[in-house]
Amino acid sequence: MHGGAMSDRHFDPAAAEARWQRAWDEAGCFAADRHGDRPKAYVLEMFPYPSGRIHMGHVRNYTMGDVLARYKRMTGHAVLHPMGWDAFGMPAENAAMEKGVHPGAWTRDNIATMRAQLKRIGFALDWSREFATCDPGYYGHEQALFLDLYEAGLVYRRESEVNWDPVDRTVLANEQVIDGRGWRSGALVERRKLDQWFLKITAFADALLDGLGTLDTWPDKVRLMQENWIGRSTGLQFRFRLSDGGSVEVYSTRPDTIFGASFVAVAPDHPLARAAAETDVEAAAFVEQCRKGGTTAAELETAEKRGLRIGVMAAHPFTGAQLPVYIANFVLMDYGTGAIMGVPGHDQRDFEFASTCGLPILRVVAPSVHEADAPLAEADTADGVLVNSDFLDGMRVAEAIAAVVARAEAEGWGEGKTVWRLRDWGVSRQRYWGTPIPFIHCEACGVVPVPREQLPVVLPEDVDFATPGNPLERHPTWKHVPCPRCGRAARRETDTLDTFVDSSWYFLRFASQPADRPFDPAEIARWLPVDQYIGGVEHAILHLLYARFWTRALAHVGRIALEEPFASLFTQGMVTHETYSLGDGSWLSPGEVRRDGADWVRIADGAPVTAGRVVKMSKSKKNVVDPDAIIDRFGADAVRWFMLSDSPPERDLPWSEAGIEGCARFVHRLWRLFGQRDPQAAGVNRALDRRVHQTVAGVAQDIEGLQFNKAVAKLYSLAGEIERAPPSASRSEAIRTLLLLVSPMMPHLAEEAWAGIGEAGLIAEASWPQVDPDLLVEDEVTVAVQVKGKLRDTLTVARGTDGAQLEALALASANVQRAMAGAPVRKVIVVPDRLVNIVT
RNA sequence: GCGGGUGUGGCGGAAUGGUAGACGCCGGGGACUUAAAAUCCCCUGAGCCUUGCUCGUGCGGGUUCGAGUCCCGCCACCCGCACCA
Numbered sequence: 001m002h003g004g005a006m007s008d009r010h011f012d013p014a015a016a017e018a019r020w021q022r023a024w025d026e027a028g029c030f031a032a033d034r035h036g037d038r039p040k041a042y043v044l045e046m047f048p049y050p051s052g053r054i055h056m057g058h059v060r061n062y063t064m065g066d067v068l069a070r071y072k073r074m075t076g077h078a079v080l081h082p083m084g085w086d087a088f089g090m091p092a093e094n095a096a097m098e099k100g101v102h103p104g105a106w107t108r109d110n111i112a113t114m115r116a117q118l119k120r121i122g123f124a125l126d127w128s129r130e131f132a133t134c135d136p137g138y139y140g141h142e143q144a145l146f147l148d149l150y151e152a153g154l155v156y157r158r159e160s161e162v163n164w165d166p167v168d169r170t171v172l173a174n175e176q177v178i179d180g181r182g183w184r185s186g187a188l189v190e191r192r193k194l195d196q197w198f199l200k201i202t203a204f205a206d207a208l209l210d211g212l213g214t215l216d217t218w219p220d221k222v223r224l225m226q227e228n229w230i231g232r233s234t235g236l237q238f239r240f241r242l243s244d245g246g247s248v249e250v251y252s253t254r255p256d257t258i259f260g261a262s263f264v265a266v267a268p269d270h271p272l273a274r275a276a277a278e279t280d281v282e283a284a285a286f287v288e289q290c291r292k293g294g295t296t297a298a299e300l301e302t303a304e305k306r307g308l309r310i311g312v313m314a315a316h317p318f319t320g321a322q323l324p325v326y327i328a329n330f331v332l333m334d335y336g337t338g339a340i341m342g343v344p345g346h347d348q349r350d351f352e353f354a355s356t357c358g359l360p361i362l363r364v365v366a367p368s369v370h371e372a373d374a375p376l377a378e379a380d381t382a383d384g385v386l387v388n389s390d391f392l393d394g395m396r397v398a399e400a401i402a403a404v405v406a407r408a409e410a411e412g413w414g415e416g417k418t419v420w421r422l423r424d425w426g427v428s429r430q431r432y433w434g435t436p437i438p439f440i441h442c443e444a445c446g447v448v449p450v451p452r453e454q455l456p457v458v459l460p461e462d463v464d465f466a467t468p469g470n471p472l473e474r475h476p477t478w479k480h481v482p483c484p485r486c487g488r489a490a491r492r493e494t495d496t497l498d499t500f501v502d503s504s505w506y507f508l509r510f511a512s513q514p515a516d517r518p519f520d521p522a523e524i525a526r527w528l529p530v531d532q533y534i535g536g537v538e539h540a541i542l543h544l545l546y547a548r549f550w551t552r553a554l555a556h557v558g559r560i561a562l563e564e565p566f567a568s569l570f571t572q573g574m575v576t577h578e579t580y581s582l583g584d585g586s587w588l589s590p591g592e593v594r595r596d597g598a599d600w601v602r603i604a605d606g607a608p609v610t611a612g613r614v615v616k617m618s619k620s621k622k623n624v625v626d627p628d629a630i631i632d633r634f635g636a637d638a639v640r641w642f643m644l645s646d647s648p649p650e651r652d653l654p655w656s657e658a659g660i661e662g663c664a665r666f667v668h669r670l671w672r673l674f675g676q677r678d679p680q681a682a683g684v685n686r687a688l689d690r691r692v693h694q695t696v697a698g699v700a701q702d703i704e705g706l707q708f709n710k711a712v713a714k715l716y717s718l719a720g721e722i723e724r725a726p727p728s729a730s731r732s733e734a735i736r737t738l739l740l741l742v743s744p745m746m747p748h749l750a751e752e753a754w755a756g757i758g759e760a761g762l763i764a765e766a767s768w769p770q771v772d773p774d775l776l777v778e779d780e781v782t783v784a785v786q787v788k789g790k791l792r793d794t795l796t797v798a799r800g801t802d803g804a805q806l807e808a809l810a811l812a813s814a815n816v817q818r819a820m821a822g823a824p825v826r827k828v829i830v831v832p833d834r835l836v837n838i839v840t
Numbered sequence: 841g842c843g844g845g846u847g848u849g850g851c852g853g854a855a856u857g858g859u860a861g862a863c864g865c866c867g868g869g870g871a872c873u874u875a876a877a878a879u880c881c882c883c884u885g886a887g888c889c890u891u892g893c894u895c896g897u898g899c900g901g902g903u904u905c906g907a908g909u910c911c912c913g914c915c916a917c918c919c920g921c922a923c924c925a
Contacts, residue, residue: 173923301841646852713863784859789906835858839905
């Protein structure tokens with residue numbers, strides 16, 4: 001029975017991996033242009049930042065994409081599955097400061113390391129299209145595209161706040177601000193205004209919002225998050241007359257609650273606040289205090305709500321009541337007009353503020369007109385009817401909003417307005433390791449674009465990181481250039497672009513890489529949009545929104561004809577691991593501990609270790625495992641299999657030693673099974689044939705739906721089924737089919753076995769098995785029998801047995817009769833082929 | 841604070857409103873072996889008066905012949921919040 005030559009050999013993952021990776025390379029199987037005539041499939045995973053080494057999160061991400069890419073190839077597609085590097089960014093500069101290495105050298109070393117790691121895992125990538133965003137051959141084109149947007153009026157400059165470290169005299173990223181202090185200096189961070197470059201993403205707010213409607217294969221949660229982020233709202237913008245003769249413009253999405261207004265508040269940056277600060281020392285001190293601390297929304301919104309009353313009063317547009325005006329730290333200058341009317345009864349922030357300041361809290365919306373004076377323990381934001389509101393009384397909220405807007409417009413003190421939460425995208429970074437912004441500042445001519453023939457503006461290599469701040473700014477010669485317009489001495493822009501710009505069009509560059517242009521429009525037409533994009537949910541808003549914006553902006557300037565870059569999106573979960581700590585709270589890595597009965601101890605000295613929560617793998621908690629070390633021990637196929645097993649791909653995947661051992665066992669178990677294929681065996685096993693065809697169809701469906709854990713479960717099942725089956729022609733064919741089905745997941749084992757059973761050619765180029773639809777259905781079914789909804793028996797009957805017969809069979813069951821205890825039948829529900837429910 | 845998500849055995853999870861726990865891991869028992877590893881077979885939600893019954897999908901309600909699945913209200917944890925990528 002065990003005739004194959006393979007069964008005498010053990011499967012040696014290291015040898016097989018090297019052999020077949022070389023074979024794929026030599027055959028050029030994964031070059032995208034290999035099958036020009038086939039329908040296209042562009043499979044893309046978010047490209048990595050070259051941080052040093054590949055981590056398990058990358059392996060999971062790229063394994064999913066790889067399985068899909070290999071499957072698509074087997075089902076007759078021309079597949080574009082590329083890889084590159086998101087190579088600009090802060091960590092390279094940090095490394096330069098800490099270790100004295102050049103950011104470029106550090107980055108290129110990391111890329112070399114990580115490329116080698118990815119190759120070891122056997123991904124079916126078209127490496128001929130690889131690039132890094134820090135290549136001048138990439139970022140030079142980005143500069144040209146930036147100039148396109150500039151010419152189209154989508155780029156502008158304005159003042160904007162940054163986190164300023166007053167000791168290091170440096171702009172800090174949000175993550176470099178810890179508890180309001182600079183991470184290196186420990187100085188209290190301030191907000192400081194700088195002239196910065198902006199992209200007019202708000203010009204596309206409507207289009208980006210509407211476009212979400214076409215992305216029906218994106219996860220609902222991502223579309224919802226983007227929708228909320230764009231934050232379209234309609235409301236009333238209107239003016240309060242001030243007691244000093246001036247006025248203040250406010251915006252409210254709930255103008256219906258206007259009769260509940262008990263104060264007016266402006267942002268600390270609001271002109272009114274600045275004016276007050278000039279004349280009033282107290283106001284100046286308060287505004288100054290508000291400038292302390294970081295710039296993040298979370299920080300601003302969780303800060304205690306504080307305000308300072310200034311000398312003017314605002315007149316209520318309907319009642320004429322004099323409302324106090326405050327400068328308040330919870331009012332944002334970036335949203336609406338930077339000023340609000342405070343309605344404590346129906347806005348939680350206003351409620352908290354009014355409570356601490358002793359301002360009146362009025363109810364103007366109630367569940368019914370009879371509850372007009374129900375007390376408010378907190379802000380009531382529910383729908384209801386207007387009360388205590390003059391001409392609005394009795395209206396529903398929506399009706400009242402329309403009424404107030406109409407009245408304001410008629411009387412000329414306000415107008416209905418659509419406001420977006422989305423703000424323009426600030427792309428200036430006061431850093432070295434990024435794409436130089438291609439502009440020159442001339443005292444006579446102003447801001448002048450670098451002429452296109454002078455692109456790329458290349459970063460200087462000779463920079464020093466001995467002191468904080470932007471090395472481009474203090475470089476002795478780089479920024480000194482003649483003005484392209486008048487020829488007089490001028491200086492280069494020293495800000496570089498946000499790295500999100502780099503990742504906003506890389507998927508276009510993968511489709512073609514001409515030297516003289518960013519991309520070839522014909523190749524964009526051929527490959528785009530990306531058919532399946534896969535990455536972490538942490539990119540659900542920013543990266544994906546920016547990439548959608550760039551695509552539309554490039555279409556707007558005529559570079560491409562494409563609205564949405566990613567036809568389908570999948571967001572995968574994180575790889576997690578148990579954490580280990582000593583009594584003093586210090587973390588230990590998985591390699592430093594071992595199990596000792598029910599407990600954990602440190603290997604070095606037997607010290608007791610606490611096994612803690614299962615959390616995302618991170619260097620700081622030391623709960624990481626290195627992919628290379630795991631491949632050394634178990635082989636690439638076992639790691640790939642683990643990445644696909646058990647956890648649904650959108651959820652977190654807990655790494656475990658036991659789990660990877662189980663996967664490695666299964667790899668070898670399959671090898672033994674493949675070795676049992678006996679081409680001489682005769683006879684048909686119909687039941688096994690059915691299982692095989694059901695599995696082929698099911699696995700295909702699971703892979704297409706990216707439900708790899710379900711595909712894995714089906715493959716385990718089928719393997720067990722085949723193992724238990726006696727030899728037959730059906731069984732031999734089943735083994736060959738199983739090999740094809742596992743090949744996208746365990747490509748090295750599959751190639752080795754494919755060759756072992758004497759098949760010609762590479763399994764990487766084989767076709768997905770055909771399904772016989774007649775074999776998909778069983779002819780017997782198991783029907784559940786319930787009494788009053790509780791399972792009492794099951795029946796095995798021919799598929800399609802009619803209802804009356806099922807009912808009779810059910811009533812004849814002894815278990816059913818006992819459960820009924822003589823009660824009369826009131827109703828019988830029959831679901832053919834599934835269930836009979838007898839209600840008594 | 842705001843926005844989004846998740847919750848089912850010891851663990852990861854499966855289940856078009858229709859047999860909860862497929863498949864895998866761990867654990868237990870057995871076979872093979874001088875022995876071990878490897879491999880193979882069986883058992884494995886809890887409880888009980890064990891031909892079978894009761895309970896059970898984070899918690900509390902509801903809809904339904906029937907709810908893990910639908911609705912309402914909570915709790916816990918995770919992700920994002922515009923200069924981390």
